[in-house]
Amino acid sequence: MRTQVVIIGAGPSGLLLGHKLRQEGIACIVLERQTGPYVLSRIRAGVLEQVTVGLMEQLGLDARMKAEGLPHDGFNLADGERLIRIDIKGLTGKEVMVYGQTELTRDLMEACGSRDLEVVYEAADVALHDIESDAPYVTYTKDGVEQRIDARFIVGCDGFHGPSRKAIPESVGRGFERVYPFGWLGILADVPPCNHELIYANHERGFALASMRSQTRSRYYIDVPLTEKIEDWSDDRVWDELAIRLGPDAAAHITRGPSLEKSIAPLRSYVFEPMRHGSLLLCGDAAHIVPPTGAKGLNLAASDVHYAAEAMLGFFKANDNDAIAGYSAKALARVWKSERFSWTLTKLMHRFPEDGPFERRMQLAELDYIASSEAAQRSIAENYVGLPV
Ligand code: FAD
């Protein structure tokens, strides 16, 4: 079989890119290792920047997001006692959209039929071949039968553990990594949120985040050492810890309920350079990971898709080879800025094992400075709503 672009991975980046290419009349096919329901069962991001909302608008797939998503014009940092509100709308004129990654993925998945986007689920043993040539191809196994698809480009949207990045020879690529000594324990519950805006808290006992999916569904996180096991965290223990870390005002409004989902995700900063080699482009978590503190991962995947689609359009519609050559540098410029913001906010809001009383005082002084400085708040707001693409 032959197509113009093979996309590996049907997470948000693969589906966004697939829809974008089909909208422009470019032939493509998406290969996904898992089943559709499995992809939808992964509870992840909740905060969308304008770049992600804008892509859904361009695709004409924004109706449910506009109806059910919650536009937020501010969020809060907490230092264990008080809330420091960051007025993102007042400081930047922009807002963010609280809408779950699961819902966004569902909207993209459900539109595949009507938009003529073919996704092969349960594609096993996906392997990339001849990526340094102009005629790369992908092999995979479906229902026990080996298949081959020839294409002009392969786009790796297969997350951090997928095969695409690993297909780039070590001699031409380099990864930059920072692994953090803690993970985020997340809990999802059908209870009203404790606050109408998000709260990121740095308490003596550690980090906590109060987020939401709707007026009746809450998402909370606390940081825990990587040695912790989820079985040791009963729902009650999580709620008790959240009530302490979020501070008395928020705690007074926490409604407890049984967890619909509870899991621990490790934190990592990672960037792979370059994001293109030969006829292979990387998008999203396949090329980079940010710690979730800045809510940037999914949004970076969306900005990569924006640049990758632009490059493909340049190549297929305007015979512009430079468009492909420029992809990596364009995408990486924005990636590194988001990495910086996510790392800075992670350092500000978490207790690291090596930190002593001095580092704690530094965090509190910085939070106090942010509380008193519009310039500091503006810088945080500008990054949180997302830098321009
Ligand atoms: P993925 O979502 O990982 O999708 C990759 C796809 O490729 C998967 O479906 C996978 O099954 C498939 N795949 C893998 N290997 C193969 C293979 N061999 N063959 C075929 N297919 C394969 N981001 C934000 O912007 N805001 C947030 O608020 C936020 N919160 C987060 C909270 C948590 C707890 C976590 C874990 C992440 C959070 N993120 C957030 C990050 C965000 O979820 C990711 O950045 C996003 O999922 C990246 O999308 P992707 O499509 O690039 O990768």
Ligand code: DHB
């Ligand atoms: C959520 C996740 C994040 O990483 C974040 O910074 C904000 C919200 C969430 O899942 O709701």
